[in-house]
Each structure stands twice: as C-alpha cells, then as structure tokens.
Amino acid sequence: MTVDRLAALMARGAEFLGSETAIICGAMSWVSERHLVSAVSNAGGFGLIACGAMTPELLDAEIAAARALTDRPFGVNLITMHPQLFDLIAVCAKHGVGHVVLAGGLPPKGSIEAIKEWGAKVICFAPALALARKLHRSGVDALVIEGMEAGGHIGPVATGVLAQEILPVLAGELPIFVAGGIGHGEAIAAYLEMGAAGVQLGTRFACAAESIAHPNFKKAFFRASARDAVASVQIDPRLPVIPVRALRNAGSEAFTAKQREVAQLLDDGKVDMGAAQLQIEHYWAGALRRAVIDGDVENGSLMAGQSVGMVTKEEPVADIIAALMAEARAALARRAA
Numbered sequence: 001m002t003v004d005r006l007a008a009l010m011a012r013g014a015e016f017l018g019s020e021t022a023i024i025c026g027a028m029s030w031v032s033e034r035h036l037v038s039a040v041s042n043a044g045g046f047g048l049i050a051c052g053a054m055t056p057e058l059l060d061a062e063i064a065a066a067r068a069l070t071d072r073p074f075g076v077n078l079i080t081m082h083p084q085l086f087d088l089i090a091v092c093a094k095h096g097v098g099h100v101v102l103a104g105g106l107p108p109k110g111s112i113e114a115i116k117e118w119g120a121k122v123i124c125f126a127p128a129l130a131l132a133r134k135l136h137r138s139g140v141d142a143l144v145i146e147g148m149e150a151g152g153h154i155g156p157v158a159t160g161v162l163a164q165e166i167l168p169v170l171a172g173e174l175p176i177f178v179a180g181g182i183g184h185g186e187a188i189a190a191y192l193e194m195g196a197a198g199v200q201l202g203t204r205f206a207c208a209a210e211s212i213a214h215p216n217f218k219k220a221f222f223r224a225s226a227r228d229a230v231a232s233v234q235i236d237p238r239l240p241v242i243p244v245r246a247l248r249n250a251g252s253e254a255f256t257a258k259q260r261e262v263a264q265l266l267d268d269g270k271v272d273m274g275a276a277q278l279q280i281e282h283y284w285a286g287a288l289r290r291a292v293i294d295g296d297v298e299n300g301s302l303m304a305g306q307s308v309g310m311v312t313k314e315e316p317v318a319d320i321i322a323a324l325m326a327e328a329r330a331a332l333a334r335r336a337a
C-alpha cells in the first residue's frame, strides 16, 4: 500500500481550512473576487476574497456572489487599517464566513474577539517570531508567514528565513501557512516537511483562466522574469512606506513622485502621519485597479512576486493546483527514495 505522504503532510492545514488541499490562494485586491475565489475553492484549494478598500455593501454582495458559485469554504481578507473594519466584520458574521484573514498590520483591539464571536477562525500575518508568539497568545487560530519574495506589500525578511525562525518554534502550537516566492510544488513539499500546515500563493494564481485580470496584465506576467519584480523604494525617511513588490514600469517612477507630494503635505502640516499613510495606500489601490481592470500596464501597478518567472501561460485554476500537487508529490517521493 502506498501512503500519500503529501496528503498526510497537508492533513492538518486542509482540516483547518475545510478544503481538499492546504493550498490557499492569497487575497489579491481587484483580482480575488467571486470568480477566482470560487474557482480556487471548487478546485480543492482555499479561496480568499480580497476586501481591500471595498465598502461593507460591496463586500456583502461579493460574499453572496461567491457563495452562489461554490458550496465549498472560502474566506475573506480584511485590511486592518480600513476605517470601517468592524462593519466589514459584521458583514462576514451575517454570512457566517468561516475564516477571516486580518492583513496589513496588527489586529486592532476587539477585532479578534469580534470575529471569534460567531465561531469563525482568525488568521493573521506574522512578520517575526516575537509577533507570531504575541498573535498566538491573543487567540489567533492560524498564521501566515510571508517573505519579501511575495507580490504586493512586503516585509523585509525572506520566506526561507522566516520559515526557519518560526516553524520549529510554533508549528506545534498552531497551523502556519508559508507564503512568498512559491511557484513550484518542490517548494511546497519543502515547507510542509519543515512543519508548515500549508502554503499561500498569489502570483501563481493571478493569471489563471478564471482571473478577471485584464489580458494586458496577464501578458506582462507571462513576459516577466524574477528580477523584474522589484520592491518599491522609500525616498523620504520621515514618511515610512511599506514596500510593494511589482513589475518595474512607469508606474514605479510615479510612486516616487507620489511620495514626494505626500511628504510635502506632511511638511506643510496639511496632513498628519496617519492620513499621509492612508493616501499612499489609496494610491496603491488606484494604481493596481488601473493595471488589473483597465489594462494600463505602463502607468498602473503590476504587483507581482519573484515567482512571476514561473507563470508562463493562462491555465485553469484546477490545472495549476493539480500541477503543484503533482510536483510536490514527486519531490517527496524522490526524497523518500
């Protein structure tokens, strides 16, 4: 009898998510809407709606629409700095969403409790071991550790280092999903063997056949290699901006100009630091929409991780998941032999 080692290694993560595999498609603003989310869940992965800057009314409609397309579980990703965070949590409660991811900073007071009130599971990003411990103590049910290879907003540490620092210490305590730079099943096998409960991928799914991203956006991904996915640079030490990894284009230059503009507003006392940072975040949301929805791949933001070089064609989500699983299974078999 052959034991499916991959299924065994994924069992804990899959049980936590309620999915067949422990592969999460990370929330991607504008991209992770009803179609991609339901396709991922229907294919045995775990889809996440990216709430981003959505209003509670829009999130309400999006959850209902995704539910109509799949009877499998999916979750919702909320950004902690959203001014209506608690109203968005109430929308998730209304729909009985089973998993809520809190992204973009430490969860504000009362948010974890509010989500757990209807029995949902809370997942948070842990950028360092000390914070991972703190989140675990605060009652978070699972963690995502995301390295700087990832697309979108990134921390300063590489996935491999976070995995070594956090998995040996905390993987026995709560499920941990590894994200950032994963494009092939070989890496999935490695992180599972290190103790991860599962993985989260974004870039690899952004150009799936079911993704509504504009054909120009997808073409830019197919052409790009790892070195084209670069992190944004902070130009003013007084204005800390979270770096964003995206394909280099004219939009990357425009971000430098935007930072100068916002730093000037800070200098003139026209905005405080909180408002300045919110302006930067609104800038990214707008720039990403321009690329994903309008197809303006010159001036919009082509957020992508370093794994973009492994994205070479448009494929159905089911084929992507099947390929990742087959690669991971083959890697495990090779190692066992």
Ligand SMILES: Cc1cc2nc3c(=O)[nH]c(=O)nc-3n(C[C@H](O)[C@H](O)[C@H](O)COP(=O)(O)O)c2cc1C
Pocket: 025, 026, 027, 028, 029, 031, 050, 052, 077, 103, 104, 146, 149, 150, 151, 152, 153, 179, 180, 181, 182, 200, 201, 202, 203, 204, 206, 302, 303, 304, 305, 306, 307
């Ligand atoms: C186009 C794009 C948009 C993203 N938007 C978000 C977001 O709105 N919220 C979030 O938590 N993560 C966001 N991410 C990060 C992904 O959810 C995921 O964690 C990341 O892509 C994993 O790394 P990978 O790109 O190397 O696969 C985004 C990533 C990409 C590529």
